[in-house]
Amino acid sequence: MDLDKLIKRTVDGDKAAFEVIYIKTKDAVYYTALSVLRDRGLSEDVMQTTYLKVLKNARSYTPNTNVVAWIIRIARNEALNVKKSRGRESSVDSDEHEYMFGTSAPDEYGVLTDIARRTLPDDEFQILMLAAASGYKRREIAKMLEMPIATVTWKYNKATQTMRQALNDGKGGAI
Numbered sequence: 627m628d629l630d631k632l633i634k635r636t637v638d639g640d641k642a643a644f645e646v647i648y649i650k651t652k653d654a655v656y657y658t659a660l661s662v663l664r665d666r667g668l669s670e671d672v673m674q675t676t677y678l679k680v681l682k683n684a685r686s687y688t689p690n691t692n693v694v695a696w697i698i699r700i701a702r703n704e705a706l707n708v709k710k711s712r713g714r715e716s717s718v719d720s721d722e723h724e725y726m727f728g729t730s731a732p733d734e735y736g737v738l739t740d741i742a743r744r745t746l747p748d749d750e751f752q753i754l755m756l757a758a759a760s761g762y763k764r765r766e767i768a769k770m771l772e773m774p775i776a777t778v779t780w781k782y783n784k785a786t787q788t789m790r791q792a793l794n795d796g797k798g799g800a801i
Contacts, residue, residue, distance in 0.1 A: 629693035637684045648677060651694055654762070654770065655701040657755035660739075661748045662705035672708055676701040695770045742785075745792045750785035757782055 629650065635643035655676050659669035679700050687696055739759070742751055756762045756770070764782060768775040 630689050633684055633687050633693055634689070636681070644681065647680070647693070647697075651697050653760035654694060654698055654756055657759060658698050658701045658752055659705040660743065661752035661755065662702060663709055664743050668708055668712075669705070672701060672704045675704050679704070692769060694766075695772055698770055738789075741792055742789060745788055746785050750781050750788070753778055753781045754785040754789070 629647060632643040632647050636647065652673065655673050656669055659672035659676075660666065663669050663672065676697065680697055683700075687693065739755070742754060746754065753767055753771070756767045757764065762770070764778045765775050767782075768778040771778065
């Protein structure tokens, strides 16, 4: 089912429709937040806030304007707000310093995600994660991020080249 119809059903109180929206967009929202914050825990918090705002503001969504881009914009704004409010605070990612917090399971892509977070600029990280981890096609990413497909393709290729170089040079850090 098309996401525009699911948003309308969500506005009408259909919880199952919202669940489908969540399932279809959660990876994009997570990696968008992670590209800004570079912290898994904060990114998960931003995901929750994002979906609460989606529920609260579903009525204000303009039909046929790209649901995923609208949700990603909410997530990015939330992440930027968190980053700004934590400006001078120093955060510690429990996954990167698990000796301090006990053990925890890495996400699906673990080490490669960590290397990408440390190596790539935010925009390249987001595009790489949307393509490689979430399975979106470049044209879908271009539509989501509202940028030309040529720019998405260039940034994706640059990101994969940078990652390949980082892995070959051993700049990924201790694995």
